[in-house]
Amino acid sequence: MALIEASHLSKRYGEIRAVDDVSFSVDRGEVVGFLGPNGAGKSTTMRLLAGHLRPDAGAARIAGVDVAADPVAAKSRLGYSPEGAPAYGEMTVREFLAFAADLRGLAEPTDRVRETLELCRLSDVAHQAVETLSKGYRMRVGFAQAVIHDPEALILDEPTDGLDPNQKHEVRRILKGMAERKAVIVSTHLLEEVEALCTRVILIARGKVRCDESPATLLARFPGKRLDEIFRHLTA
Amino acid sequence: MRAFLAILAREFLGYYRTPLAYVFLAVFNAFAVSLAFFVGSFYEANVANLDRFFLYHPWLWAFLAPAAGARLWAEERRQGTLELLLTWPVTVWQAALGKFLAGWLFLATALLATLPMALTVGWLGDPDWGVVASGYAGSLLCGGACLGVASLCSALTRSQVIAFVTGFLACFVLVIVGYGVLDELLSGALSPEQVSWVARLGLWRNLEPFTLGSLALQPATYFVSVALAGLGLGTLAIERR
Numbered sequence: 001m002a003l004i005e006a007s008h009l010s011k012r013y014g015e016i017r018a019v020d021d022v023s024f025s026v027d028r029g030e031v032v033g034f035l036g037p038n039g040a041g042k043s044t045t046m047r048l049l050a051g052h053l054r055p056d057a058g059a060a061r062i063a064g065v066d067v068a069a070d071p072v073a074a075k076s077r078l079g080y081s082p083e084g085a086p087a088y089g090e091m092t093v094r095e096f097l098a099f100a101a102d103l104r105g106l107a108e109p110t111d112r113v114r115e116t117l118e119l120c121r122l123s124d125v126a127h128q129a130v131e132t133l134s135k136g137y138r139m140r141v142g143f144a145q146a147v148i149h150d151p152e153a154l155i156l157d158e159p160t161d162g163l164d165p166n167q168k169h170e171v172r173r174i175l176k177g178m179a180e181r182k183a184v185i186v187s188t189h190l191l192e193e194v195e196a197l198c199t200r201v202i203l204i205a206r207g208k209v210r211c212d213e214s215p216a217t218l219l220a221r222f223p224g225k226r227l228d229e230i231f232r233h234l235t236a
Numbered sequence: 237m238r239a240f241l242a243i244l245a246r247e248f249l250g251y252y253r254t255p256l257a258y259v260f261l262a263v264f265n266a267f268a269v270s271l272a273f274f275v276g277s278f279y280e281a282n283v284a285n286l287d288r289f290f291l292y293h294p295w296l297w298a299f300l301a302p303a304a305g306a307r308l309w310a311e312e313r314r315q316g317t318l319e320l321l322l323t324w325p326v327t328v329w330q331a332a333l334g335k336f337l338a339g340w341l342f343l344a345t346a347l348l349a350t351l352p353m354a355l356t357v358g359w360l361g362d363p364d365w366g367v368v369a370s371g372y373a374g375s376l377l378c379g380g381a382c383l384g385v386a387s388l389c390s391a392l393t394r395s396q397v398i399a400f401v402t403g404f405l406a407c408f409v410l411v412i413v414g415y416g417v418l419d420e421l422l423s424g425a426l427s428p429e430q431v432s433w434v435a436r437l438g439l440w441r442n443l444e445p446f447t448l449g450s451l452a453l454q455p456a457t458y459f460v461s462v463a464l465a466g467l468g469l470g471t472l473a474i475e476r477r
Contacts, residue, residue, distance in 0.1 A: 076325035082323070084316055088250075
């Protein structure tokens with residue numbers, strides 16, 4: 001069974017078709033790189049899958065649960081970090097994660113918070129207010145709330161945006177460590193990230209899926225071209 | 237239930253994480269007491285009751301409930317945390333109710349801080365404590381009605397300033413409805429029955445019975461209805477974002 005499934009999803013903003021009949025599914029063990037120019041519909045698709053927006057047509061399913069029909073059940077199986085990794089700035093990291101654990105109704109919340117702090121290497125800043133943290137730490141806090149319940153399905157909107165190379169490496173390391181057990185979608189502008197992390201590429205432009213295949217297959221289709229050249233070619 | 241309580245606790249404690257809470261408590265108490273003394277001639281009246289104290293509470297709530305309620309949703313939108321909150325496994329109604337009750341509880345602490353006023357009256361004279369209690373209950377309900385309106389205004393914007401100003405204007409309308417000045421203006425166009433019917437839609441006319449010690453059902457229903465209308469419409473606005 002696909003853990004994340006988009007089935008003919010469509011979403012309009014006035015005259016603009018932000019997402020136009022998008023279908024794909026992601027299985028356990030897959031890390032899908034979500035690529036596309038700004039405004040292509042990546043974030044909107046992710047918001048539809050996470051249940052933040054309601055589709056005009058089509059359905060989003062998390063672990064087989066229709067997000068529109070049973071949002072609470074679907075959301076409890078999904079970890080989602082929106083673009084920019086928003087968090088309650090005035091709370092400390094520990095308070096924020098404890099709040100996330102409470103809202104998710106986790107058993108043993110204190111243990112889960114401690115484990116997540118360790119996993120995301122946040123223990124040193126656990127007592128600091130989120131708004132006082134550097135961008136790298138804040139992105140990790142956003143990541144931490146998304147994995148606190150060890151979800152089967154994980155959707156991360158630009159989790160490495162604005163990070164330095166070491167921090168990017170760190171986030172990818174954590175993601176790789178858990179990828180086998182999960183279905184993961186990561187949106188990114190970094191083509192190197194796709195090659196380093198993803199088992200599959202979904203390229204979206206003007207709300208439509210332009211390609212959906214493994215990075216190796218994609219590269220093989222355009223012999224001699226680099227990924228950025230292929231990106232430009234497919235999104236032009 | 238745990239999610240609801242977590243939201244309630246976060247929002248309530250959230251007030252005390254910022255200077256807002258202390259400024260709010262200070263301003264509320266300063267105005268509540270000085271309006272009663274200087275405008276309401278509380279001292280000169282030489283009567284051991286609090287109706288001159290409660291007389292100005294609709295004004296206070298109209299101004300301060302929007303100040304307390306402005307952050308409820310607008311701040312979530314500004315910080316981007318609304319997307320987070322609504323993709324966690326909670327319903328919008330759980331979140332809305334938790335936020336509203338947290339705000340109301342906060343207003344209750346402000347009101348509670350005026351208790352020395354009542355105790356002083358008790359020390360100097362012999363007030364009817366039932367009437368004092370019903371006055372406090374009425375004021376709290378009045379504050380809840382204003383907070384309901386404020387939470388609706390907060391749900392419609394990402395700016396706390398706009399939420400505050402629109403919330404204040406909406407509450408201001410509810411305050412002046414039923415005030416003498418408006419009654420006189422309306423009496424030119426409407427019959428006396430119609431004027432008195434309009435007055436019943438205002439905050440003051442519904443608070444008055446409480447300050448006189450009568451716990452009537454109709455005014456209580458009015459306050460609860462205004463609060464629920466604001467809360468419900470605000471929640472719908474968030475749900476249909």
